[in-house]
Amino acid sequence: MDANTVLLALVVVTALSFDFTNGFHDTANAMATSIATGALRPKVAVALSAALNFAGAFLSLQVAATIATGIVDSGAITLTVVFAGLVGGLAWNLVTWYFGIPSSSSHALIGGVVGATLIAAGASAVKGAAVVSKVLVPALLAPVAAILVATLGTYLVYTLTRNVPDGTRSRGFRYGQIGSASLVSLAHGTNDAQKTMGIITLALIAGGVVSKEAGPPLWVIICSASAIALGTYLGGWRVIRTLGKGLTEIETPQGFAAETSSAAVIFASSHFGFPLSTTHVCTGSVIGSGLGKRLSEVRWGVAARMLLAWLVTLPAAAAVGALAWTGATRIGGTLGVAAVLAVALVLSGALYLASRRTAVHAGNVNADWTGRLTPAPAMEGRAA
Secondary structure, eight states: OOHHHHHHHHHHHHHHHHHHHHHHHHHHHHHHHHHHHTSSOHHHHHHHHHHHHHHHTTSOOHHHHIIIIISBOGGGOOHHHHHHHHHHHHHHHHHHHHTTOOOOHHHHHHHHHHHHHHHHHOGGGBOHHHHIIIIIHHHHHHHHHHHHHHHHHHHHHHHHTTTSOHHHHHHHHHHHHHHHHHHHHHHHHHHTHHHHHHHHHHHHHHTTSSOTTOOOOHHHHHHHHHHHHHHHHHOOHHHHHIIIIISOOOOHHHHHHHHHHHHHHHHHHHHHTOOOOHHHHHHHHHHHHHHHHOGGGSOHHHHHHHHHHHHHHHHHHHHHHHHHHHHHHHHOHHHHHHHHHHHHHHHHHHHHHHHGGGOOOTTTTTSOOOSSSSOOGGGTTOOO
């Protein structure tokens, strides 16, 4: 096995690792509201979401094509650049997961790739107009659209069911949430799993395995779908808690409206090939569900912290991507990539061990929000 093959294998493993973190980081997008309202038990919710994420990955390849050829010039990209970009996205995913911040895995990946490309090949290798039109503009418009749709939807469901007894209405929308949450999971698979397909395809192009015109091979599609599904099944409880309990206290009609709004916006973006952040969309929908019922329902302090994280996602991931490329190239070749990967694994393990001291899990994810990520000790045993 030659050095190029080993290097390509390391890049593919790193890409699938990123896909895995994308799964547990973004489980909250589909299931946080259903878990918060009690429509689905936590472990049932993540299992259902995992299965539908896997299925959704096979429905469309438009987003994969955008990532593979639409953001950077594939002719100027090397395997080391792809690897460094993945490290940038992976690092941001893990840091925001630790702090329970629903940030964008999509933008972290794109930021990492752009940062590594800039330092390796210069600004000319980055398709600036495409980044603006296919990443930045959707990033601004998608959450706004989700807020508006969810606000209107929440207002309508409460208005149309105002004469229905609360208990009956709650039970009805609880069943409805099973369907709407499933739709979000399916939509998430059509958008997020494809980002890893696109980045692996970019690596295969850089490694000379496939042509620039080639789409993702079947094995790439299956591996990417499997990795994101496994990550989803393990459940990103820290982010689920913030999105389900931290932004607003969600009732079942709000959850149904938020999930339906999210699915509509995500499916539309996947159709047009926009690699938008499903996190931005789902967060916007949750905010809209609070606004649609009562302005005071939204905790704007939590929302502001999320917005700050969103603003720094691209530059932060780009900086890590550039740093990873610099470290790998200074050591040189496959050894440099392996060394950077080893450092990334050690730091990831340390972050995981630190998270266990303030664990959020299926048993306490639905505890009352006290203004902090981790439930108070007295609430730790509360079942969701």
